[in-house]
Amino acid sequence: MRPALCDLVIDKKCVQGAQLVAEKQPTRHPHLTYSITLSRQALSSGRKILIIVNPAAGQSSYEGRLQQLEKKLQAESLDFQHFYTRRNDKGQLAAFVDASQGFTDLMVMGGDGTLNYVVNELQGRNLPIGIVSNGTGNDSVKSLHGVTDFHQQVDIAIHGMPARFDLGLCNGRYFVNGVGIGFDGQVVKEMTDRGSSKSKLDYLRTVLRIVYGFKEQMLEFSIDGKTLSRKVLLLTVSNGTTFGGGFVINPFAKTNDGQLDICILNEVHPLLRFWHLPKLKNGSHHKIKAAEFYRSQQMSIAPSDRLVAHLDGEYIGHPPFDISIQKAQLLVMVKKQ
DSSP states (O other): OOOGGGOOBOOGGGOBTTBEEEEOOOOSSTTOOOEEEEOHHHHHHOOEEEEEEOTTTTTTTHHHHHHHHHHHHHHTTOEEEEEEOOTTOTTHHHHHHHHHOOOOEEEEEEOHHHHHHHHHHSTTSOOOEEEEEOSSOOOHHHHHTOOOOHHHHHHHHHHOEEEEEEEEEETTEEESSEEEEEHHHHHHHHHHHHOSOOOHHHHHHHHHHHHHHOOOEEEEEEETTEEEEEEESEEEEESSSEETTTEESSTTOOTTSSOEEEEEEOOOOHHHHHHHHHHHHHTOGGGSTTEEEEEESEEEEOOOSSOOEEETTEEEESOOEEEEEEEEEEEEEEOOO
């Protein structure tokens, strides 16, 4: 039995031969139109695709891109359905997938936060994910198959092959990309608090302001059981390489090596931070004396009421955190070799 969110009313007038079109009853929420398109070829293909859309990610472009994706799927005679994410809808996606049954593929249209939501909702169901980026940062995909062009991503989602990648786990929540503590956590917190404006320009302004004004704080942590203490500007524990819409914080990270990559930036004079910022952008900051890099399968971070953190670009509050790597837990469509 399907959740009420996805109840369908089938108009018999829409049934023509093997073609069926069904739509959800009218709703006040503009993003909850629900549709299914089936054809005889689709029914025989064996693939049943769920497109998971975050309407709040890339609001100016998601509808146009979704239409392009739908046309491509229809041209390939593939069976697909939609699920639109909403705030505070924990458990809704999992309930819908379990009730519907038979999905063979997922296509995620949104940003890093949307991908993180899907991974946590559907963990253990072993469904391959095709990533169709439409968020603000779109960093996770850069460390998975590395393709950022929309049309190429759609082609990979349809014609690619599944490959396994690692996931991180922080206090019981999975992450695809990583956990950031320090000035980047503060940036995410302020962007989250403001809520309304999330443009790239606004993000850059926030980064520049916080980079200059942020005060390093003492933080205690352990890496594979060895306890360390540092006065940190930034501490990033990652599965992937890139954060904040293009900052290559852990340039040597690999998403399938069974390791967490850890970058620590210690005390840096506020003016020198602007000199070093381009190095964070291109991943050459490993040459800075204040930078430390580690690899580990497990890390613990002690409590701190002066530092905040993000997980895959979503604000998660203050430490303490217990972080570990979970090998080969993510299935993503990649380009065929």
